[in-house]
Amino acid sequence: MSDTSPDEERLRRLIGAEDLSWLVDRVRQRIARNVPLTGSVSLGDPTAGQRRAVAVLLGRRPPTGTSLTVNLASVDALLRSAGHGGLAAAVTALNGPVASLSVERLRAERAWRQALSPLDTAVTGRPELAEWRSWLDATGMIRRLAPGPAEAAALLASFVAVLDRLPARSIPLGRLAAETCLDAHALDDGRPLSALVLSAARALTGRPFRSESSAESRRAVWAAVGVHLDELSSAVLTLGLAADPSSPLGAVLAAHRGAGEPAILTLRQLRRHAAPLVAERVHLCENPVVIAAAADDLGPACPPLVCVGGHPSAAVWRLLSLLREGGAAFLYHGDFDWGGVAIATALHQRVGFIPWRYSSADYLAAPDGSALTGRPLPTPWSAELSSAMEARALRVEEELLLDHLLRDLRASGPWPSTG
Incomplete structure (x- = not known):
């Protein structure tokens, strides 16, 4: 027994075919951007199946040419006459509500602000890091290290815990990582947290904030804030x-x-x-x-x-x-x-x-x-x-x-x- 209603079945027969998915995607993109569903949309280099699907939808001969163009007003009128409430209502019924990109952007920016809040609090009491904090925003370093706000929040929670210990009197790198992050390898070379902490350590010691590629330069930066990689090379x-x-x-x-x-x-x-x-x-x-x-x-x-x-x-x-x-x-x-x-x-x-x-x-x-x-x-x-x-x-x-x-x-x- 089918879980779909007769209306939904008719709608899927009209515009739910795989060969019309490009058209539905274009409509959803316009809705997300709050762009009116007017004018036409085109598809370059369409397949024979995509040409036939548009012909069946609009009741005309399959179009020829190097691209396939569909007038949105014509599709909207067809769907209204079939009792599906128009193009916007039809694609929403077919694939679910469309999130507004502007709303999503606002929500994402709010999440990023919340993720960055502990960092801002930690830097507020350390004026020597003020310029470095602006540099982070200008370079987008945190957003490169963390793909989203949730990952950034976890990264920055560990960063603040490490920063609170710097400069140290003298501590092995692995011990610092274990005590602040519960992971002795959290500050190893190549880890996102290591890159972020090293840039802050450079700021604390008057160096350029950008990363330095050599192992010797990284060792020197760690040493400058009282962190050593081993007890014999220092x-x-x-x-x-x-x-x-x-x-x-x-x-x-x-x-x-x-x-x-x-x-x-x-x-x-x-x-x-x-x-x-x-x-x-x-x-x-x-x-x-x-x-x-x-x-x-x-x-x-x-x-x-x-x-x-x-x-x-x-x-x-x-x-x-x-x-x-x-x-x-x-x-x-x-x-x-x-x-x-x-x-x-x-x-x-x-x-x-x-x-x-x-x-x-x-x-x-x-x-x-x-x-x-x-x-x-x-x-x-x-x-x-x-x-x-x-x-x-x-x-x-x-x-x-x-x-x-x-x-x-x-x-x-x-x-x-x-x-």
Whole structure:
């Protein structure tokens, strides 16, 4: 026994054939867009069956030509005369109600706003992410990572949980993912959440928001917010540091200090040393050349010196944390360029420092370097430095001041002021 009514059966015989489905689809599209059902619709390169179906519907000879054209008013009149209420009523009865595209768009946008709401709330209290938040909308990144609002809501719930932990003091990537997302692989390379968190981490550390393709660059970004991929590849270069000689770390440092040689400390070594490292003053530099020159020039007489090596790794942050717990005051020097300023800003925010030949006066007294490029950044440790760098428009690498830095280290006390 058929479940359809006689009226529905007649309607399906009229316009329900497979060869007329293109016509019904065109009508439904017009209804969805709120376009009047007037004029004609055409089908290019129709089959013989589609030609015959239109001929049967309209009671005429099968049309010829390269396209098939149907006058909607004629079909509407035919359906009304057959008691089916016209074309719009007929296709609705045949295949169900047609959702308005404008209503669907409004509903979808409302769902997207709800999905994005936790992200907006999280960013509101972090002004350093305001520009990044606008960049997300401009690039459509979230909508590329998540096909719909429901998927975006789940993605952003995990993102907010991760963001709340950044910057971290030092945590393995898998542990961070497990604790925030209940999935130790949620932040693995290639996962949508990893791409989103890395872009935010770049914003937090003053880098361009776009993705970087190399594994090394991603490792550096994670390290800059206190997340490490493993404990052995993350390391820090030091000279003249000391620790309790009865501890494994202290024994290593004592041997290197006695020989006047630099020590490369891994994150594994530093994480397994819980006691503070005691030092009154620790000089920090950006580039390894300062460590090498100090080892050559001063050897065992070099005061505590740490190279942050560009954007600090997880090992650097761990070492500075141990030194700060031991009461150390940090003195920092880096390159006079916008990348160097971004590194210094991260250090200033997390551990604080006294500028070591790294003020506006020091910059203006430094030798000429190459052209300064990049986006200007504020310099909170020396308010005038940023303006001076914009005005002079020259980058001064740390190597150009190496003699001055070595003289300061040799004196191991107050260094000459340049103004």
